[in-house]
Amino acid sequence: MSRKREIHLGLFLQGAGHHVSGWRHPHAEAGSENFDLLRRVSQIAEKAKFDMVFLADGLTSGVDAHPSTIARFEPLTLLAALALVTDKIGLAATSSTTYGEPYHTARAFSSIDHLSQGRAAWNIVTTSYARTANNFSKSHPEHDERYAVAEEFVDVVRGLWDSWDDDAFIKNKQSGVYADPAKVHVLDHKSKFYSVKGPLNIPRSPQGHPILIQAGSSGPGQDLAARTADVVFTAQQSLAEAQAFYKSLKERVVKLGRKADDVAVMPGFLPVIGRTAKEAADKLAELDQWTDLKSAMPLLEERIGHSLTDYDPDGPLPDLPISDQLRSRAELLTALARRENLTIRQLALRVAAGRGHHIMLGTPVEIADRMQEWFDGRAADGFNVMPPFFPEGLEDFTQLVVPILQERGLFRTEYSGSMLRDHLGLARPALPSV
Amino acid sequence: MSRKREIHLGLFLQGAGHHVSGWRHPHAEAGSENFDLLRRVSQIAEKAKFDMVFLADGLTSGVDAHPSTIARFEPLTLLAALALVTDKIGLAATSSTTYGEPYHTARAFSSIDHLSQGRAAWNIVTTSYARTANNFSKSHPEHDERYAVAEEFVDVVRGLWDSWDDDAFIKNKQSGVYADPAKVHVLDHKSKFYSVKGPLNIPRSPQGHPILIQAGSSGPGQDLAARTADVVFTAQQSLAEAQAFYKSLKERVVKLGRKADDVAVMPGFLPVIGRTAKEAADKLAELDQWTDLKSAMPLLEERIGHSLTDYDPDGPLPDLPISDQLRSRAELLTALARRENLTIRQLALRVAAGRGHHIMLGTPVEIADRMQEWFDGRAADGFNVMPPFFPEGLEDFTQLVVPILQERGLFRTEYSGSMLRDHLGLARPALPSV
Numbered sequence A, B: 001m002s003r004k005r006e007i008h009l010g011l012f013l014q015g016a017g018h019h020v021s022g023w024r025h026p027h028a029e030a031g032s033e034n035f036d037l038l039r040r041v042s043q044i045a046e047k048a049k050f051d052m053v054f055l056a057d058g059l060t061s062g063v064d065a066h067p068s069t070i071a072r073f074e075p076l077t078l079l080a081a082l083a084l085v086t087d088k089i090g091l092a093a094t095s096s097t098t099y100g101e102p103y104h105t106a107r108a109f110s111s112i113d114h115l116s117q118g119r120a121a122w123n124i125v126t127t128s129y130a131r132t133a134n135n136f137s138k139s140h141p142e143h144d145e146r147y148a149v150a151e152e153f154v155d156v157v158r159g160l161w162d163s164w165d166d167d168a169f170i171k172n173k174q175s176g177v178y179a180d181p182a183k184v185h186v187l188d189h190k191s192k193f194y195s196v197k198g199p200l201n202i203p204r205s206p207q208g209h210p211i212l213i214q215a216g217s218s219g220p221g222q223d224l225a226a227r228t229a230d231v232v233f234t235a236q237q238s239l240a241e242a243q244a245f246y247k248s249l250k251e252r253v254v255k256l257g258r259k260a261d262d263v264a265v266m267p268g269f270l271p272v273i274g275r276t277a278k279e280a281a282d283k284l285a286e287l288d289q290w291t292d293l294k295s296a297m298p299l300l301e302e303r304i305g306h307s308l309t310d311y312d313p314d315g316p317l318p319d320l321p322i323s324d325q326l327r328s329r330a331e332l333l334t335a336l337a338r339r340e341n342l343t344i345r346q347l348a349l350r351v352a353a354g355r356g357h358h359i360m361l362g363t364p365v366e367i368a369d370r371m372q373e374w375f376d377g378r379a380a381d382g383f384n385v386m387p388p389f390f391p392e393g394l395e396d397f398t399q400l401v402v403p404i405l406q407e408r409g410l411f412r413t414e415y416s417g418s419m420l421r422d423h424l425g426l427a428r429p430a431l432p433s434v
């Protein structure tokens, strides 16, 4: 793409907000199952010309979980519903390769791409938490095996998306030919983990392939992204770390013969916006005051993969082996604790606020500056915006920060196309020649 | 329920119509992936006060398949989208217990029940066609094993739907309690086929449980229905057969301690409506003329479970063992061929027109009479209406037949409630006492 490089923005949508205590703010609406709230918030993001709405997902629940994840809509049905109340904004949902079936996944995202006229995206995850297996009558595979499965899973899905030529469904009433037999391709995939014949029972979708997002930042995660993804969602704490990740990822992309620009790197960040730096800090403190160690610790422990009950919360994070299951997140949090000399309590609070993502605190200009610094400094091609609570946390961002980015020519003032692929500046994939 | 017995009506929605050649009619719109058509048609059914829209499903494709099934929306995402463009009508989709996971299924239907404010229904099938297994890296289980799996699958789903009390999500900003720990129930299911811990990550849905429909009419199929279903969808060719099935099913229901009225039996039927009987017959002949043996035979063969290429199409159906995989449908078609002395060609044409469901041919009054005869004669509590093509085939029915049923006091003129459960006259299931 020769067009000017612009920041991409995702709205990371969570019913009860991203800060663990966000829902307790007097202005917060907490709606895990409140479709009306999610609809309004998605429309706010669309009005601000965001690239996409983004839904994370998990397959477990419990009262100790982050309130946004105790109970929520099933993401694919939610995305289909959001397709009907929005026009232009992309629609991304998370679906696991460890707990899914390629045929179902290929079909559901294609279906959403049809329903939304070309706005669907699949966030590919391998599922971090081993307890998920308890809901699926199986055991949780090891980290690297999960990625081996994911590599094959994604290939099957992409193959199924190419089952039919774009013009296969001719529906000729005179000749009686509904689907042209010369334009169907039987996948006949048989490999280590999957055997999937095809063809898929849905026409090729408006985008050709729905957009592929990858979230998981270890070496194997980056390899999967470099080979298959259009967008990488990642958690990065500091500019330097983000730059290192960005470089590592783009090098892998180029090594595989793709262009560095073919993959957009989008770290998550949690904006806390004030008229002054002090007002922003006070806002965060207001939210943090509602977070006690009891609610914060499980969030830290599940991301570190170790129980910390035997350690002094006001002492340093002990030296613990990096959990293989959780690799990139466990490394990130350990590095953060070491770098900033955080106690367990401080680290737990940080996770409760941003779950390992960067927290941007400041005035609108300061936040725009930081975003520009990351963008110009090749730490990010865009950001997955994580408002601490809804809808106000998003409105602050769209009303106060977005106009600054637009004035600086860093962010669109209008959509130039109608598909997510257009927003990302990506060409429609051709059918593989036979 | 002490209220007056009334006919229940489902609209069996298929993009390219139900008659295999319906889409070739000059007035037909053929839209497997045409959401706008499906939306309009669903709204017509809602205006006519139908109980529900019904989506069948399959997990294979091929150019020889019925045009409505070569390519279609994934049903759960389609249902979520239809929820946003309708208000009162129930929304039923098929999902297989043989190719699904209870946690995913429970969650998706609960999500649709929330999105539609209480209108979701799950049509439980075990999947007839063994070739489906080729898309799922496994082998197709035997008929009775499929039902054994289904029995346990449905129990897990119902258990997961009761994970949370209706008032569990208190979201108290002062106390900081989002979900009341006393109101969550961990299922901890461990049995022959599934081990699913729970709880489900979505609140209990508006209907308590989405409505359960069962389709599969063998003995094991009826047992599953008698124990778990609210509605039974079935294919019946003659009044006598339908009465026998109705009786058999209701006896099983009562034997299990449920009330006969707790389960509505709804055979499918394909209405072909004319101003005169002759006009109706001509209409069907017009559609049938477009059906050649080449397109009809695969539909018959897959329902009989045998290749018929070695037999004279103008001779009788040979004596073939009933395919165990397809039991009830293979029995029904064999009985039909014997009773009416049909040749293979005639039987294939019949299947191409109605796929084993009853074809009602006649004037609006004749069709209303037939429906009343089945309803009063305890052959049916309602019908799944299968227009030969869309939208005209449905409009004929809603404009010409529905008013007659309403005049006779057999069908509602207004919805009395807003949930599918209300339309069916069923109480909301209480939570099991602990």
Ligand SMILES: Cc1cc2nc3c(=O)[nH]c(=O)nc-3n(C[C@H](O)[C@H](O)[C@H](O)COP(=O)(O)O)c2cc1C
Pocket: A055, A056, A057, A058, A094, A096, A124, A125, A126, A127, A128, A129, A215, A216, A217, A218, A219, A220, A221, A222, A233, A234, A235, A325, A326, A327, A328, A329
């Ligand atoms: C930024 C980010 C977002 C993620 N989002 C999800 C998610 O929504 N659901 C999920 O099950 N796993 C999610 N994961 C987990 C990954 O898919 C993966 O299983 C885990 O991070 C371990 O892989 P890694 O070491 O490559 O990061 C996410 C990971 C990252 C880094």
Ligand SMILES: Cc1cc2nc3c(=O)[nH]c(=O)nc-3n(C[C@H](O)[C@H](O)[C@H](O)COP(=O)(O)O)c2cc1C
Pocket: B055, B056, B057, B058, B059, B094, B096, B124, B125, B126, B127, B128, B129, B215, B216, B217, B218, B219, B220, B221, B222, B233, B234, B235, B325, B326, B327, B328, B329
């Ligand atoms: C009226 C009816 C509708 C059915 N609809 C579907 C369907 O939409 N998708 C599917 O995979 N199987 C469907 N089935 C197949 C059944 O789930 C079952 O696998 C098959 O009929 C064999 O069981 P039986 O002998 O009990 O009928 C249907 C069966 C009947 C009788």
